[in-house]
Amino acid sequence: MFKMVEKDLIVIGGGPTGSTIASYMSMKGYKVTLFEKEKFPRPHVGESLLPFNYFLFEELGVLDKMETRFHRKPGVKFTNSDGSASTVWYFDHVIKNPSSLSFHVDRAAFDKLLLDRSKELGAIVYEETAVKKVEFKEDENKVIVSTLNKMGQKGEFTADFIIDASGQNTFLANHFKDKSNYEGLDRVAVNSHWNNPSYDKELEEGCIEIIHLGGEKMGWIWAIPISSKRLSVGVVMSADYFKSLRKKYAGESNILDKIYLSELTESPVISKILKNAEKDAPAMAHGDYSYYTNKKYGDQFAIIGDASAFLDPIFSSGIYIGMMSAKFLSESLDEAFQKGLPPSDLIKSVYDDLNGGYDLVEKLIRIFYDPNAISLPNIGLIRNEGYEKFHTAYKIYHFLLQGDFLKNHQKYSKAADILKDTKQLEKYTNFVKSKDSEAVIHP
Numbered sequence: 158m159f160k161m162v163e164k165d166l167i168v169i170g171g172g173p174t175g176s177t178i179a180s181y182m183s184m185k186g187y188k189v190t191l192f193e194k195e196k197f198p199r200p201h202v203g204e205s206l207l208p209f210n211y212f213l214f215e216e217l218g219v220l221d222k223m224e225t226r227f228h229r230k231p232g233v234k235f236t237n238s239d240g241s242a243s244t245v246w247y248f249d250h251v252i253k254n255p256s257s258l259s260f261h262v263d264r265a266a267f268d269k270l271l272l273d274r275s276k277e278l279g280a281i282v283y284e285e286t287a288v289k290k291v292e293f294k295e296d297e298n299k300v301i302v303s304t305l306n307k308m309g310q311k312g313e314f315t316a317d318f319i320i321d322a323s324g325q326n327t328f329l330a331n332h333f334k335d336k337s338n339y340e341g342l343d344r345v346a347v348n349s350h351w352n353n354p355s356y357d358k359e360l361e362e363g364c365i366e367i368i369h370l371g372g373e374k375m376g377w378i379w380a381i382p383i384s385s386k387r388l389s390v391g392v393v394m395s396a397d398y399f400k401s402l403r404k405k406y407a408g409e410s411n412i413l414d415k416i417y418l419s420e421l422t423e424s425p426v427i428s429k430i431l432k433n434a435e436k437d438a439p440a441m442a443h444g445d446y447s448y449y450t451n452k453k454y455g456d457q458f459a460i461i462g463d464a465s466a467f468l469d470p471i472f473s474s475g476i477y478i479g480m481m482s483a484k485f486l487s488e489s490l491d492e493a494f495q496k497g498l499p500p501s502d503l504i505k506s507v508y509d510d511l512n513g514g515y516d517l518v519e520k521l522i523r524i525f526y527d528p529n530a531i532s533l534p535n536i537g538l539i540r541n542e543g544y545e546k547f548h549t550a551y552k553i554y555h556f557l558l559q560g561d562f563l564k565n566h567q568k569y570s571k572a573a574d575i576l577k578d579t580k581q582l583e584k585y586t587n588f589v590k591s592k593d594s595e596a597v598i599h600p
Contacts, residue, residue: 164494165190167302167316168280169288169329171197174462174479175322176271179280180217181487187494189280190314192304194287194326197272198265202348202443203470204389205230205365205381207477208248211256213484219274223260227267228384230259233473234359234366240426245359261363261381261389286312291319291332293457300457317457318490318500322479324463330450339519342447344376344469345399347417347440348391354434356382367471368426374398375526377471378420378427388434390427392420393469396444413440449515453508456499459486466515469522474562478518481563482511513566520573 164187168175171193179189214220232247249257276282283306290303300319304312321329330336360366360382368378376394383389399416406412417440421427449466453459462479489503562569 164188164318165316167192167300167314167319168322169319170322170324170326170462170464171195171272171275171282171284172201172268172322172324172462172479173271173476174324174464174483175320176268176275176280177213177217177480178320178322178461178483178487179275179282180271180278181484182490183275183278183280185487185491187491189275190316191272191275191280191282192286192288192302193272193282193284196285196307197269199268201264201268202346202389202391202441203473203475204262204264204383205379205473206260206262207473208252208256208259210259210477210480213480216484217271217274219270222270223262226270227263228261228382229363230261230365231257231362232359232364234364236366236368236426238368238370238424238426240368245364261365261383263383288323288328291329295457298457319458320486321458321460321464322462322483325445325467327448327450327464329458329460330452330464333450333452335450335452336448337451339447339449339468342469342519342522343396344393344446345396346391346393346443346446347399347413347420348379348389348443349417349436349438349440350383351388351390351431351434352437353386354388354430355432356388357430360388360430365473366426368424369525370394370424374420377525378424380427380430388430390421390431392417393446393471394420396446411439413442416440453511454501454504456501459490459500459504461486461511465511468515468518471522471525472518474514474518478511478514478563482507485510485563510563510566513570514563517562517566517570517573520570524573 166182166187166189168179168189168191171191175191175193179191182189211220214223231249232245234243234245236243248259272282283304285307286304287306288302289305292301292303294301298317300316302314302316302319304314306312319329321327323329327336354360357366360380363382365382366380368380370376370378370392374394375398376392379389379391379393381389402416402419403412406415409415421431445467447468450460450464453465461482463475465482467475485507486504489507490500492498493500493503
């Protein structure tokens with residue numbers, strides 16, 4: 158039987174993950190105080206969402222606003238560096254419900270929409286207020302948080318449980334001195350927005366386009382149609398390659414813009430799209446692109462979203478993992494509080510799935526960069542096995558790209574191993590056929 162349990166929670170960070178956990182815990186009747194160091198709206202990268210975000214928006218009560226404010230995303234197009242080969246993945250080939258049409262978002266507006274919803278649901282939100290220190294009083298089962306706002310005013314707040322959703326600021330990971338890099342996946346992204354681009358067929362439809370960059374760049378270009386006339390374009394490259402470019406332009410002005418534009422110019426695919434477009438802001442760089450923390454939860458804290466781990470965003474999985482982890486965590490925390498159990502006893506299963514999901518995404522990212530694995534752009538050319546095999550062979554990526562992987566990570570991980578070896582295509586297609594027979598209704 159449900160009973161009201163008085164527990165105070167503090168959330169660090171007002172991005173999609175932080176606002177989502179604040180909303181879910183507020184809906185369950187808990188007192189939630191959220192601290193966000195910035196003033197919303199503010200710009201941010203990560204503008205393309207997975208289909209299974211759809212059901213989260215529905216539960217949070219923002220789906221109607223999502224549908225009226227943001228551009229829709231029917232699928233993903235993978236293209237090789239010179240544009241000679243490409244594969245398009247339409248979600249409605251395997252998703253037979255409204256979530257097959259996902260979203261591209263302007264992050265300033267999107268993040269503010271979610272944070273405003275948290276306020277509507279009862280969360281107390283302090284913007285332009287940074288958390289500076291946290292102290293765990295284990296003997297009292299309390300957490301004390303020290304804050305500092307933009308006016309220089311200090312504050313002290315006490316809670317029963319703290320949730321770190323601080324994103325790449327990784328507040329608690331830094332506090333615990335527990336942050337490691339994914340070996341070999343050190344990347345840097347440089348991006349900007351463009352007005353009035355010349356869309357190809359898939360961009361016109363709303364698909365995100367991923368252009369593979371091989372060789373020493375070890376990266377890719379994203380093209381996200383935020384609207385019919387506005388395109389987000391970013392270049393992801395290895396940190397070593399980026400450093401070599403900075404050295405090349407050392408002493409010159411506007412180095413980031415020069416690096417950014419030179420990389421775009423070398424791509425015939427994106428050059429054609431941007432031929433008559435206008436860049437509307439200076440390029441921005443984003444480093445620290447692959448890391449994780451081992452100590453993700455305890456009886457007084459939990460770390461979720463990008464504060465817990467961050468990987469190369471090739472599969473647009475970050476926001477989905479962050480928001481879904483917030484949902485899972487809210488359910489387990491509520492159960493622990495209701496039953497009077499140590500939170501770590503119940504949230505362990507949440508992190509087992511999350512860690513499995515991160516491991517799977519890491520594996521797929523490494524496959525993407527592996528020249529000996531099945532190439533995503535070129536898989537569309539594998540037709541010698543007949544259309545049916547071709548059609549079913551790549552459906553595993555539909556399930557992964559839609560967000561159906563946190564609870565199914567073990568099964569997908571085995572299939573991902575097969576992708577490393579083109580000789581295993583037969584086993585690969587058989588796996589996907591068996592998966593394709595299952596109904597996909599809800600995450």
